[in-house]
Amino acid sequence: MHMHPSTIRRIRPLVLGIALLLPALAWGQQASRIEQQMTPEQFRAAGLDQLSAEQLANLNAWLNRTLDVETTRAAEQAKQEVEDENRGFLNFGSNESVTGHVQGTFSGFAKGRQYTLDNGQVWRQTDSASLAGVQLQNPAVEISPSLIGSAWYMKIAGYNTRAKVERVK
Incomplete structure (x- = not known):
């Protein structure tokens, strides 16, 4: 399977995040004893060698x-951060509407036109929907996923016309 370079750039943070999280998850999933995580010198320096077996067991459980x-x-x-950051890319990320x-x-x-939102996202129109004669400064927008499939639609506040868009950044 060949991936477009922009797709790889968008997915790279997810892969990095998972790679960084896996060791923590693995460590957290296995029961760990503090005396195995510290050197004997650290264990003594913290005064943990003074605990009874029951006290040490309670500390480990906590x-x-x-x-x-x-x-x-x-x-x-x-x-959640990965889903929010990747909303609108492919079939990945959150399916919640984007507003801004x-x-x-x-x-x-107009088909092919790009729209930059105040959150930094850039969306490109992929269909031939038109809304002619409109000149608005910083209009409110909602971009919603289709009920079926992976399409996204942009709607400008106060207008009923929707344009099919894809996220490019």
Whole structure:
């Protein structure tokens, strides 16, 4: 399967994020004992060698619960960030609508025209929908996914015309 270079650039942060997260997830999934994570010198320097077996077991149980909670929280946050960042690319990312404002002057819809949003996203019109005679400054916009398939449609506030768009940046 051949991937377009822009697709590779968009997916690269996801791969990097997963690669960075995997060791933390693996470490958090296995029960860990603090005495295995520290050198004997560190263990003694922290005064942990003074704990009874029961106290040490309680400390390890607490650490493992904390690691599980934090690892789960970090994984959920990373997943949400990746979905938000990649919304509108291919069939990847969140399917929630994108809202914002078109930067600068909006001169209507035309096939091939690109629209830059205030969040930095750039969308290109792929169909022949038109909205002629319109000149708006920084109009509010909503870009919504189709109910079926992977198409996205842009609508300018106050107008019913929708244009089929694809995200390019």
